[in-house]
Amino acid sequence: MAEPLLRLADLRKHYGGLAVTDGVSLDVMPGEIHAVIGPNGAGKTTLIHEITGLVAPDSGQVVFAGRDITRLSRPARVRAGLARTFQITNVVAGFSALENVALAAQARVGSSFRFFRAATSEVALNEAALAVLAEVGLADRATVLAGALSHGEKRALEMAAALATRPRLLLLDEPLAGAGPEETARLIALLTRLKAAYTILLVEHDMQAVFALADRISVLVYGRIIATGTVAEIRGNAEVRAAYLGEDDA
Numbered sequence: 001m002a003e004p005l006l007r008l009a010d011l012r013k014h015y016g017g018l019a020v021t022d023g024v025s026l027d028v029m030p031g032e033i034h035a036v037i038g039p040n041g042a043g044k045t046t047l048i049h050e051i052t053g054l055v056a057p058d059s060g061q062v063v064f065a066g067r068d069i070t071r072l073s074r075p076a077r078v079r080a081g082l083a084r085t086f087q088i089t090n091v092v093a094g095f096s097a098l099e100n101v102a103l104a105a106q107a108r109v110g111s112s113f114r115f116f117r118a119a120t121s122e123v124a125l126n127e128a129a130l131a132v133l134a135e136v137g138l139a140d141r142a143t144v145l146a147g148a149l150s151h152g153e154k155r156a157l158e159m160a161a162a163l164a165t166r167p168r169l170l171l172l173d174e175p176l177a178g179a180g181p182e183e184t185a186r187l188i189a190l191l192t193r194l195k196a197a198y199t200i201l202l203v204e205h206d207m208q209a210v211f212a213l214a215d216r217i218s219v220l221v222y223g224r225i226i227a228t229g230t231v232a233e234i235r236g237n238a239e240v241r242a243a244y245l246g247e248d249d250a
């Protein structure tokens, strides 16, 4: 069997008396979309933060591509191939779509913000940024200020910014949050396309989207994974249905 691209081993994080991550172990296999679902406050965002390095776990390990990255800095994790999008839309409104992507690409090579202007004039950087915009269907919106994009386009731009770092693993924190039905359909189509090229860890509340996209699902409840399995296994799991999925979802 292939080695997991990401392995979480017995991760634990307490805030005071609250065990927010309570011994989470999870493998993300190369090429899969692995969804993490769970009720509000289950600890999903904290788990993503522990993977990206924003929150340090009290104990346990984060192993990425065979390397223990538990204590690595956030930029070092990005350089190793971890990219994320945020739950709250996170683009620079006053920059064009192209500039936003170029800025993200620069983060990967570690150059500082003040070299930004010079760098965007580089033909190669612009071409690479354009290619990434095309990947998410925004090529014809390259010169539009990010602040003027629709909500769904901003989410796609966030994904482009993440892709610009040339990730091996894409962490998506609620990419469909706040999207209307049409935008949701478009974003699901985009994620389906990205699925062919990237390994993805997806945190998402929209169960129809999760069932349509995920290869495997892990269910997090009060900081613990209560089940991991295929869509069919999770939908048919009585404990999951009782703890989380309503009859409508299942």
Ligand SMILES: Nc1ncnc2c1ncn2[C@@H]1O[C@H](COP(=O)(O)OP(=O)(O)OP(=O)(O)O)[C@@H](O)[C@H]1O
Pocket (backbone or CB within 6 Å): 015, 020, 038, 039, 040, 041, 042, 043, 044, 045, 046, 047
């Ligand atoms: N820095 C912190 N200090 C104290 N408590 C925290 C902190 N961060 C998160 N928590 C608590 O940890 C629990 C899990 O929060 P987290 O945001 O990870 O859950 P979540 O599953 O992402 O929720 P949601 O689906 O609502 O986004 C919550 O009870 C939250 O109040």
